[in-house]
Structures are given as C-alpha cells and as structure tokens.
Amino acid sequence: MSVDPLAEKYPSHSPYNYTLNNPVKYIDPDGRSVDDVIITGNKKQKAFEELQAAVKGELSLSMDGNGKVTATKLTEKALSKGGEFLYLAITDSSVIVNIFASDNDFISDKSAPLLGNFMGNIVTPLGTFGEKRGGATFTYQEINPVALSKFDKINKLPGKTTLHEVVESYIGGSLSQSLNMSAGKATPADAKNENSIYSKSHRVIPQSGVLKEHFYNLSGTEIFRGNNNFNPVKLKYSTGNHRIFHTIPKEK
Numbered sequence: 001m002s003v004d005p006l007a008e009k010y011p012s013h014s015p016y017n018y019t020l021n022n023p024v025k026y027i028d029p030d031g032r033s034v035d036d037v038i039i040t041g042n043k044k045q046k047a048f049e050e051l052q053a054a055v056k057g058e059l060s061l062s063m064d065g066n067g068k069v070t071a072t073k074l075t076e077k078a079l080s081k082g083g084e085f086l087y088l089a090i091t092d093s094s095v096i097v098n099i100f101a102s103d104n105d106f107i108s109d110k111s112a113p114l115l116g117n118f119m120g121n122i123v124t125p126l127g128t129f130g131e132k133r134g135g136a137t138f139t140y141q142e143i144n145p146v147a148l149s150k151f152d153k154i155n156k157l158p159g160k161t162t163l164h165e166v167v168e169s170y171i172g173g174s175l176s177q178s179l180n181m182s183a184g185k186a187t188p189a190d191a192k193n194e195n196s197i198y199s200k201s202h203r204v205i206p207q208s209g210v211l212k213e214h215f216y217n218l219s220g221t222e223i224f225r226g227n228n229n230f231n232p233v234k235l236k237y238s239t240g241n242h243r244i245f246h247t248i249p250k251e252k
C-alpha cells in the first residue's frame with residue numbers, strides 16, 4: 001500500500017513539543033472525564049454485547065448514548081489478561097480508543113474488506129487543546145462485530161475477537177504515545193514485520209481462532225486460500241475445520 005491517508009493528514013509532530021519521559025495526561029477542556037473507549041457505528045450495540053460477553057463475571061460494562069463505555073470490577077481477584085487490558089483501555093485517560101462497529105463489507109476508505117482493522121492512531125502534542133492541554137492519543141479501529149461474533153461462536157470463545165480488536169487499538173495507541181509518533185493503518189508490510197506497532201499490538205490478546213480467507217472468481221470457483229491478499233470479486237472467511245462464517249459481498 002502506498003501513502004497512508006492518516007499519515008498524510010497528520011504529519012508527525014515535532015519531538016520538541018513533547019517530553020518523552022514525562023507523558024502528559026490529557027485534560028478535558030470541559031473538565032469531563034475522557035478516560036474513554038468509545039463505540040460508534042450501526043453495530044455499536046452488538047460490539048458492546050460482544051465485549052461484555054468476553055469479560056463476563058469480571059467486569060460489568062455500560063455504554064451511554066455517545067457510545068462511551070465504562071466498567072466496574074466484579075471481583076476482588078486478579079482479572080484475566082483480557083479483562084485487565086480492557087479495564088486499562090477504559091480507564092487510561094491518555095489514550096482514547098475509537099471503535100467504529102458496522103456490518104459494512106469494506107473499511108471506510110474502501111481499501112480492504114472489513115472484519116477487524118487496525119486504522120492507526122494520532123498522538124497529539126502538548127498544547128493541542130490549549131497551552132497546558134493535550135498529550136492524548138486517539139486510536140481508530142474498524143470492526144464488524146456480527147462477523148466476529150460468528151467466528152467466536154464457532155471457536156467457543158464468545159466476544160474474544162472483539163476484545164482482541166479493542167485491546168489491539170489501545171496497545172497500539174500506548175506504544176505510539178511512548179514513541180511520540182502516530183501510527184498509520186496496518187499494511188501487509190506491517191503484518192509481516194513482527195516489530196511493527198500493529199504486530200506488537202495484535203499479539204497481546206489473541207483472536208478466538210485461526211482465520212482463513214477464501215478467494216473466488218466471478219463464476220464462483222475458489223481460486224486462492226490464504227491471507228494478506230485482496231480480491232474484491234468474492235471473499236469468504238472460515239475458521240475451525242473451514243467453517244464459513246462471513247462472506248463479502250454480503251449474500252442476498
């Protein structure tokens with residue numbers, strides 16, 4: 001993939017604006033709390049339900065009209081790794097995680113099929129929101145929670161992959177913030193490079209199972225099975241004994 005749209009829109013900020021060893025916490029201009037995971041899109045309720053299923057018995061989640069998620073711990077015991085990272089994502093006021101949840105076939109810039117897509121983040125320098133404000137990182141992830149739910153159901157781990165996506169976005173934002181450098185949308189090169197921000201974030205909480213992509217030609221014959229390719233003619237996703245759980249474009 002050539003120039004990343006996020007990188008083009010938001011050139012990297014001068015390192016002189018920021019003190020690396022002294023991360024500045026975002027201060028909301030209105031004084032409201034901004035320790036946020038925010039879910040938007042026509043499937044935001046589904047995404048919320050998937051997240052709640054993934055941390056059942058550990059966290060009680062709620063979501064307000066703006067899609068802002070809050071969490072209460074339900075146990076004194078140590079949380080699972082996934083529960084702990086979700087709690088952190090929700091309560092860390094320096095990283096604002098934006099989840100766009102829909103059942104669209106493609107991601108918003110139409111460059112790839114939508115399933116769970118790391119769209120990068122923007123690290124803002126001190127001063128963005130006024131002289132002593134700023135320093136927050138805004139992350140972006142696009143998911144289809146309907147498809148992910150089917151994937152997780154086959155693998156008998158409800159909500160696990162939606163949780164994976166939210167944690168991936170959060171970890172990516174945290175890593176980018178520590179480097180004071182925004183990250184772009186994940187590219188095939190990022191996926192191959194195990195030291196990329198995307199790969200490091202992708203590994204933290206695994207998906208519920210192995211994902212396979214099946215590519216079809218116009219006459220409906222499967223022409224390729226694998227990953228990291230894109231053929232817009234027809235694409236199916238399978239997991240666990242090649243059980244198909246999602247088809248693009250949507251079957252009528």
Ligand SMILES: [Zn+2]
Binds near residue numbers: 164165
């Ligand atoms: Zn991932």
